[in-house]
Amino acid sequence: MRVDLDSEAQDLDGFPRFQRAQGQARRLVVLTYLALAAALLLWMLQGLIKIFNADSHWVVLLGVNAAGLLLLAAGAQSAWRVAFWRAQAIGAPATSLLFWRGQGAAAEPEVLTGFALWSHNLAQAWRRRLEAMGTQVFWLGGLALLALLLVSGVWRFDLPVPQPAGQASWLAIGLFTVAAFGLVVTERHLAAESPSSWPEAAPLAGLMRLVIAVQAVSVVCLLGVDGQRLWPAWLAVLLGVLPALAALELLVRAAVSLFRPRRPREEPPLVARCLVASLLQWPPRPLAVLQGELHQRLGIDLRQVWAFAFMRRALLPVLLCVALAGWLLTSLVQVPMSNRGIYERFGKPVAVYPPGLHLGLPWPFGRVLMVDNSVIHELATSGADRAAEPLAAAEGPAPLAANRLWDATHLSENSQVIAGTDGGRQGFQVVNMDVRFIYRIGLSDEAALAATYHSADVAQLLRSTANRVLVHDFAGRSLDGLLGAEREALGRDIGRAVQADLDRMGSGVELLATAVEAIHPPAGAANAYHAVQAAQITAQALIARDRGQAAQQANQARQTATALVDKATADAHATQAEADTAALRFSAERSAWQQAGQAFLLEQYLDRLAHGMAGANSLIIDHRLAQTQAPTLDLRSYAAPVDPAQSPSVSGRSQERTQ
Secondary structure, eight states: OOOOOOTTTTOOGGGGHHHHHHHHHHHHHHHHHHHHHHHHHHHHHHHHHHOOOOTOOHHHHHHHHHHHHHHHHHHHHHHHHHHHHHHHHHOOOOOOOTTTTOOOOOOOGSSSSOOOOOOOHHHHHHHHHHHHHHHHHHHHHHHHHHHHHHHHOOOOOOOOOOOOTTHHHHHHHHHHHHHHHHHHHHHHHHHOTTTTTTTTTTHHHHHHHHHHHHHHHHHHHHOOOOSSSSHHHHHHHHTHHHHHHHHHHHHHHHHHHHHHHOOBBBBOOOOOOOHHHOOOOOOOOOOHHHHHHHHHHHOOGGGHHHHHHHHHHHHHHHHHHHHHHHHHHHHHEEEEEEEEEEEEETEEEEEESEEEEEOOOOTTTTTEEEESSOEEEEETSSSOOOOOOOOSSSSSSOOGOOOOSSSSTTTTTEEEHHHEEEEEEEEEEEEEEEEEEEEOOOOHHHEEEEEEEHHHHHHHHHHHHHHHHHHHHHTTTOHHHHHHHHHHHHHHHHHHHHHHHHHHHHHOOEEEEEEEEEEEEEEGGGGHHHHHHHHHHHHHHHHHHHHHHHHHHHHHHHHHHHHHOOOOOOOHHHHHHHHHHHHOOOOOOHHHHHHTTHHHHHHHHHHHHHHTTTTTTOOOTTTTTOSSOOOOOOOHHHHHHHHTTTTTTHHHHHHHHHO
């Protein structure tokens, strides 16, 4: 019921809500301050936690609780505005909010300058405009919008498994419990108020029930956090739906109330009436609340409509039929193409379903567990599988997955101890490796059953088995062998050993390939290992060069010795031949001398003389020429008379004399 101050027929002091307006305004101011202070404190704690761990479940819980307290502060502020108007209407002093300013005294126009007077008139005009529109609407809309932004900022379902915080969780549970208990006591007092003495008590009680529900569910979330279950984080996120719907409704009501005409002398209505909050009551009567709102706001009485009465009576049977049909439909299972289904009847596996539509017993008497059907997986032994990366441009830089340089640490690599030698002594070395396994669940039904019931996590089983095999296999290999000839056989040996262990454990896993994508010393030892390799290569080059020089010198000495031996042999053969020739000539001359005697000697003498005088200029002087005779040159050519009867020796001597 609204009251008009211009009506003289009504005595305002006779209404209970006007008589108690002063005390109600005081309590609403305290409630507004407490709700705003608590919301601001939770907001600051949320921002502090978000700086260090943005994925914490505390960010969601604190944000949702702060949004609920902001809505309570908005409702208390709107109810205070109504109580303040009632107290002013009867002339009683009422407590004001710090951010509320009443109508002050106007400044004297004659003492103001021209610009100051213009500014004063402009401010008064804006103030009268805001008073006409209703300043409480802006505060209500602003707080509701802020609560909606808080909920939207924490609305995410990609949160990790929340980790228990120990004493902090129990402290928060205690604080939420104490706050909820205090709000329950206050809500019971408001619910006990009659509409005639305090009409705004019921809407405020609804907003308090909303905050109590948020805090109670927050306590449940904190109690469920154990570091293994994810549902507390999801429940905290879903809890934000309740304050978000209430904030959206209050925001719409604030926007609609701007178009309602303002009458300063008429009792203002409460804008912060929340239908979502009023539904939080026991026993729940959503249809009755909806009918009451329609009847009060629009004058539509749905209680006289037969269809709604029939719907209310038939609602429970229809819901039961729908629930029964939904339960029976759980017996119909669709297995996708990439999976196989293991059908359990009363907890016992009885069949392996291929892809398609299958009918069995409804839940929980029968259920189907999904198993991969020829889906190929890739597993890294380091536990850091590569995420799917977008395709790189053809002209752009290479993706990070293609980086095989070992001068930096890669996430997909882990360290392994291998055998090594140091100065002839046995030791160990450390290498980084990236070994990947390509596997799938076996295609047979037995393999599917084994993969489902023999291991809780197939990937973890394969990773632990592979690490154990790698430790055993690498213990007998050296670094030079791994980087050289043994690397080709490494993948084959590891795959064979891992498959043997998986078969022995009955895992149902089929290993398709083992890829050794990278194996090298640690990234921190890259420069040192490069220096060692360079020194080794330099030493080998020096050894090879010295060996080449030694071989060259040996071959050259061998060639010189061979040449000297051959030359000496040739000289010996030549000397021997000359000696043989001289001996043969000597024998011939001796034989000739024995046969010819003095003639042979003379012949030899003349022959040697002829050879000796062959190239000399000779001057023959005849002793028969007298001094008084002129020199005469006889150019005649004639032969000396030869007597055929004479012996050769005589003829030879005559020829010598002739000459």
